[in-house]
Amino acid sequence: MGRAPCCDKKGLKKGPWTPEEDKLLVDYIQANGHGSWRLLPKLAGLNRCGKSCRLRWTNYLRPDIKRGPFTAEEQKSIVQLHGIVGNKWSMIAAQLPGRTDNEIKNYWNTHLKKQLRRMGLDDPPPGPAAGCPAARHMAQWETARLEAEARLSLLSSSGAAATTTITAATTTTSASSSSTTAGPVAAAATSPADVFLRLWNSSIGDSFRKLAVVAAGSSSPSRADVTKDAVKQEEEAAPAGDDSSAASNEVEAATMAVDEYQMFLDFAGEELGLFHGRYGGFSLFPPVDLLEASLETAFK
DNA sequence: AAAATCCTCAACCGCGACCAG
DNA sequence: ACTGGTCGCGGTTGAGGATTT
Numbered sequence: 001m002g003r004a005p006c007c008d009k010k011g012l013k014k015g016p017w018t019p020e021e022d023k024l025l026v027d028y029i030q031a032n033g034h035g036s037w038r039l040l041p042k043l044a045g046l047n048r049c050g051k052s053c054r055l056r057w058t059n060y061l062r063p064d065i066k067r068g069p070f071t072a073e074e075q076k077s078i079v080q081l082h083g084i085v086g087n088k089w090s091m092i093a094a095q096l097p098g099r100t101d102n103e104i105k106n107y108w109n110t111h112l113k114k115q116l117r118r119m120g121l122d123d124p125p126p127g128p129a130a131g132c133p134a135a136r137h138m139a140q141w142e143t144a145r146l147e148a149e150a151r152l153s154l155l156s157s158s159g160a161a162a163t164t165t166i167t168a169a170t171t172t173t174s175a176s177s178s179s180t181t182a183g184p185v186a187a188a189a190t191s192p193a194d195v196f197l198r199l200w201n202s203s204i205g206d207s208f209r210k211l212a213v214v215a216a217g218s219s220s221p222s223r224a225d226v227t228k229d230a231v232k233q234e235e236e237a238a239p240a241g242d243d244s245s246a247a248s249n250e251v252e253a254a255t256m257a258v259d260e261y262q263m264f265l266d267f268a269g270e271e272l273g274l275f276h277g278r279y280g281g282f283s284l285f286p287p288v289d290l291l292e293a294s295l296e297t298a299f300k
Numbered sequence: 301a302a303a304a305t306c307c308t309c310a311a312c313c314g315c316g317a318c319c320a321g
Numbered sequence: 322a323c324t325g326g327t328c329g330c331g332g333t334t335g336a337g338g339a340t341t342t
């Protein structure tokens with residue numbers, strides 16, 4: 001009959017929390033931090049198991065929790081992120097400040113799932129690897145956009161003209177898609193490109209890279225891994241405030257970016273069937289030669 | 301007005317990951 | 322390398338409020 005309980009539940013209270021219990025928990029954590037959840041109930045004078053205390057704190061009592069209904073932007077973000085990472089509620093919650101994984105999970109199961117079903121996306125599967133073409137297509141679009149925008153973010157500090165060219169191209173195309181915003185995350189950042197760089201470096205980006213490895217079906221370093229390393233190198237190659245080598249680094253970074261851009265297009269086109277053909281065929285980005293020409297202009 | 305049904309969401313459960321010894 | 326303890330995550334449940342019959 002399953003595994004033994006996580007803790008000795010003899011005599012421990014279960015079910016809804018009372019205001020008194022909430023106060024005990026909040027007072028204790030605010031004064032001492034939560035420390036060991038296992039020991040916390042005894043120290044705080046609560047007749048609950050540590051797990052229950054942790055859940056109550058993280059899902060309800062934490063001071064930074066945002067209350068109230070989900071905004072349209074939040075809804076859109078959840079749908080988009082779910083398409084990318086699937087039921088990884090904690091990852092999705094990490095991109096929605098003030099929202100808990102439990103809240104998002106509940107909202108998905110009670111609202112968004114139904115909405116998408118009504119829209120003809122019948123019970124959308126987690127992640128882009130399976131399911132109906134429409135949902136998969138949307139998810140692939142988002143993963144592609146994340147990576148592309150991360151690159152543009154890196155370029156933005158070194159080549160404004162090139163960035164503008166590419167951004168214009170991507171936004172023009174995205175006008176035909178419903179997924180054009182980064183949600184509340186974007187509002188908190190200095191520029192949209194920064195948002196995507198942060199996303200790319202977060203668990204979301206990591207999830208995409210893992211997915212890409214699976215899609216490539218190879219034990220050798222995948223293109224996604226190669227580009228990840230290259231992004232790291234780009235970041236290390238251009239430390240903040242280093243003006244003396246900035247110019248050469250900019251050119252080098254831009255050259256690398258063009259190579260990666262080509263790699264990405266190759267990968268997306270060959271491995272995922274994105275952009276051209278498999279799911280209807282459309283072009284997200286300008287041809288690479290056009291990008292190179294833009295970069296040359298920018299650095300002359 | 302009462303019963304039945306539906307819906308929401310806080311809370312629980314079990315599993316896997318991680319870490320220290 | 323192994324083991325036990327702890328934590329975090331995702332799936333599921335069920336109480337209670339809302340809506341319908």
